[in-house]
Amino acid sequence: MKPMIDLRKQYLEIKDEISVILDDILRSSQYILGRKVSELEENIRAYHAVEEAIGVASGTDAIHLSLKAVGIGEGDEVITTPFTFFATAEAVLYTGAKPVFVDIEPETYNIDVSLIEKKITKKTKAILPVHIFGHPADMNAIMDIAREYNLKVIEDCAQSFGASLNGRKTGSFGDAGCFSFYPSKNLGAYGDGGMIILHDKKVANDIRKFRNHGSSGGYRHECLGYNSRLDEIQAGILLVKFKRIDEYNRMRRDKASIYNSLLSDVVGCPVEKSEAFHVYHQYTIRSDKRDFIRQKLSDSGLPSVVYYPIPLHLQEALRFMEHREGDFPVAERVSREVLSLPIYPELDEDDMRATCEIIIRAVTQ
Numbered sequence: 336m337k338p339m340i341d342l343r344k345q346y347l348e349i350k351d352e353i354s355v356i357l358d359d360i361l362r363s364s365q366y367i368l369g370r371k372v373s374e375l376e377e378n379i380r381a382y383h384a385v386e387e388a389i390g391v392a393s394g395t396d397a398i399h400l401s402l403k404a405v406g407i408g409e410g411d412e413v414i415t416t417p418f419t420f421f422a423t424a425e426a427v428l429y430t431g432a433k434p435v436f437v438d439i440e441p442e443t444y445n446i447d448v449s450l451i452e453k454k455i456t457k458k459t460k461a462i463l464p465v466h467i468f469g470h471p472a473d474m475n476a477i478m479d480i481a482r483e484y485n486l487k488v489i490e491d492c493a494q495s496f497g498a499s500l501n502g503r504k505t506g507s508f509g510d511a512g513c514f515s516f517y518p519s520k521n522l523g524a525y526g527d528g529g530m531i532i533l534h535d536k537k538v539a540n541d542i543r544k545f546r547n548h549g550s551s552g553g554y555r556h557e558c559l560g561y562n563s564r565l566d567e568i569q570a571g572i573l574l575v576k577f578k579r580i581d582e583y584n585r586m587r588r589d590k591a592s593i594y595n596s597l598l599s600d601v602v603g604c605p606v607e608k609s610e611a612f613h614v615y616h617q618y619t620i621r622s623d624k625r626d627f628i629r630q631k632l633s634d635s636g637l638p639s640v641v642y643y644p645i646p647l648h649l650q651e652a653l654r655f656m657e658h659r660e661g662d663f664p665v666a667e668r669v670s671r672e673v674l675s676l677p678i679y680p681e682l683d684e685d686d687m688r689a690t691c692e693i694i695i696r697a698v699t700q
C-alpha cells in the first residue's frame with residue numbers, strides 16, 4: 336500500500352538546510368524558548384498581520400490555553416462543530432466548559448452559521464469554528480453573531496495554515512487563532528507543536544504565562560500554568576518549512592484541481608467558495624458508494640482515509656452528553672459518505688491518475 340502522505344520526499348528536498356539549522360541549535364545548547372522560537376513567532380505573526388504569536392506544545396494546547404486566557408471555564412458553553420478531529424471538543428472540556436454542537440453545511444463541512452443563534456443560551460461564552468480540511472469557515476457571519484451576543488471567538492486553524500477569506504488569513508478574525516504543527520499538517524514539524532496568534536497584548540501575556548508554569552520568569556509564579564512550550568528543534572525545522580509554505584499550499588491547490596478535473600463527473604468534489612482560498616489540508620470526495628470505492632482502492636494498493644467516520648456527538652468518550660443519532664443529520668450523513676484521497680505537495684501525478692481511474696470504474700460499473 337502506498338502511503339497517504341509521504342513526508343520523506345519533502346525531507347530529502349530540504350535536508351541540507353535542516354541539517355545546518357539543527358546543528359546550529361544543538362551547538363547553541365538553548366533548547367527551550369530560545370531564539371528560533373522567537374524568530375518563528377515573529378514570522379508567523381507578520382504573515383497573519385496580527386499583534387502577537389505564541390508557540391506552544393501542540394494544536395490541542397493552543398485551543399485549550401486560548402479558551403482559558405479569554406476566560407472560558409466551569410459552567411460555560413462553547414459552540415462548535417461535531418465534524419472535526421476530537422481535540423477540538425477535548426480542549427473545551429479541559430477548561431470545564433461544555434461543547435455545544437451545531438450541525439454543518441453540506442458543501443464545505445464547516446459549521447452552519449444559520450443554525451448558531453438557536454443554540455445560544457445565557458451560558459454561551461464563545462464560538463469555536465474549525466476551518467475543516469483547509470476551507471475557511473464563514474468568519475464574517477460568525478464575527479457578526481459574536482459581536483451581537485458578546486461572545487469570544489477562538490478559531491481552530493489546525494488544518495488551515497495559509498487559508499484566507501477575501502485575502503484575510505484564517506486565525507486573524509477572532510480573539511485567537513490556533514495552529515497545529517503535527518507532522519502531517521500543511522506546516523508540519525518533525526514532532527508536536529502549536530501556535531496561537533492574536534491581537535490582544537494582555538491575553539497574549541496570560542498565554543505566555545500559562546505555557547510556562549504560570550511564570551514570566553525569575554521563579555515567580557503568578558498563577559497555575561502548564562508545561563506547554565514549542566521547543567527550539569521543532570521551531571528550527573518549522574523556520575525552514577515556513578519559507579516554503581505558500582509554495583507548498585500552491586502545489587496542494589494544483590493537485591486538487593487535477594483531481595477536480597478527473598472526478599467531478601462521478602463523485603462530489605470539494606467546493607471552494609468564491610471569497611475563499613482553500614489550502615486542501617485534505618482532498619475529500621463524497622459518494623454514497625464510499626465504502627465500495629474505498630475497498631476498490633485498497634484492493635489496488637491505493638490509500639484513502641475516512642476523515643471522520645464518527646461525528647463527535649456519537650463518540651463513546653462523549654456519551655455523558657447524551658446525544659443521539661439524528662441530532663446532527665448533516666454531520667452524520669457526511670460521515671458515512673466522505674473519503675479523503677492523498678494530497679501533499681510532492682504527490683506523484685501518475686498515482687493520482689491511478690486513484691481516479693479506480694474511483695471512476697467503481698462508481699460507473
Ligand SMILES: *Cc1c(COP(=O)(O)O)cnc(C)c1O
Pocket residue numbers: 393394395396419420422423465491493494514515516517527528529
Ligand atoms: C490536528 C488537529 C488538532 C490538534 O492538533 P495537535 O497538534 O495534534 O494537538 C485540533 N483540531 C483539528 C481540527 C486538527 O486537525
